[in-house]
Amino acid sequence: MGELVLAAKITHVPSIWLSIQPGRHFGIRRPAELALTEIGRRARELGADTFLIADTHWMNSIGFHLNGKERHRDSYASHELPHFIHDLDYDYPGDPELAEQLRAEIVAGGQKALVHTYRDLGLEYATLVPMHFMNEDSAVRVLPIGCNIYSSIDENRRIGEALLRGIQRSERKVAFLASGSLSHAFPPNETAESLLNEVSSPLNRKIDMAVLDMWAEGRIEEFLDMLPDYNARCTGEGAMADTAMLFGLLGWRSYKGRGEQLCPYFGSTGTGQVVVDFPVPAYDKI
Template identity: 45%
Template sequence: MGKLALAAKVTHVPSMYLSELPGKHHGCRQAAIDGHKEISRRCRELGVDTIVVFDTHWLVNSAYHINCNDHFQGVYTSHELPHFIRDMEYEYDGNPVLGNLIAEEAISSGVRAQAHAISTLTLEYGTLVPMRYMNSDRHFKVVSISAFCTVHDFADSRRMGEAVRRAIEKYDGTVAVLASGSLSHRFIDDQRAEQGMNAWTREFDEQMDHRVVKLWREGKFAEFCRMLPEYADYCYGEGNMHDTVMLLGLMGWDQYQGKVEFITDLFPSSGTGQVNAVFPLARTA
């Protein structure tokens, strides 16, 4: 019987890669990078063999998709932000066994899910950025699941998260799950982009993000789940926050009462709100 060992909401801001490079932004995201490395350390300590990522940079317009390739290798440049991420080399191993189990469980619950082993289906940076800092030595296998869901119901994304949990329980191994995406996600206006590198776009978004962090710290997920559709809408949630819906489906939805641990405290990046946060696995307080 498989084991879910760690679940987290993580940032994937491309300024983390920029933070590595010489120049005026060198070191600007070190706290976020350190948070990823701490999550990696915990996963290794817990015996994790595979990391499943709900990737809000994998945009899909129909169905839910699971990348079940057994190997990933390439050089990535972001079309969206090539001045932030360019020529980033990567190589990771996949886990088709777990990926196909997830698809089977999702389909059995009525979710329109598809598993793919297509060599030209590459990874998006919602997966690549966390793996850069958590998995540079290829210690973990990787399964990436689309979470920028443009025409999808929260109810289906919740069922997708539940299916991932069931698949893990059937899998012969130990798994961590990452919801890779922001809190608020209203990018700063272009003319203010440079000065807004470390700011929220709107006061409303900043105040809402702080309120959500407080709810998570206190384990008030019944309240959070009720507000989630409006929060995702009013604060421009990344991928409409389907990654967060999937994560909470995995954790028990509004019955979950775990008090979230913030490995990297809430910070702004180019107008958006970001965290690295570990969700305790107990479903009740």
């Protein structure tokens, strides 16, 4: 029987990539680098076979999609920020078998999902940046699920629940990564560069901090009650689909865990970023 061994909300911002390149930004995101590395270490210690990543930069507009390629091997440049991320070579094993099991479980739950193996369907940077720190030796399989930007929080809760059922019916030990921002209000272009280390507004920062308090104190029901509003008012990245999937996997309102924050909250070009590890509950057998 398969098992969810780790579940975390993680950052993937390009400034982390800049932080490991020579130049004036070198080292600016060191705490986030260390936090991502620590998540990778924990996943391995827990015996993870596969990183299942809700990738908020694989933005889908119809349905739910899994990249089930046998091997993810290519070179990447960001279309959004080519000056930040380019010439990123990657080579990771994929997980077609688990992709198919997860697809079947999502479909059995009444939602639409497809697995793809197209040659040109590459990985996005919400997968690639974290994998650089967590999976440097490519020992763990990589399976991205896209985030539907027109989906509701409730749809993504159901996706998360289906992912858990699929994992439990598989042979895999899975580390789930919700790879996305907290608040995500990008500043206007003319001021964007001056906000490299800032959050767009004091209000967004305060709401993000309140969310982190809720997670740390185990006030998950309170958080879930406001999640749709949080997504709408704080410009959720990828519809906050990653976060809704995460809590769907963890048991939604029944989840009693407390998040463990692994790096200080930080602003990055107006957006609110963090890494939080959520203890996996002892599930009833399905």
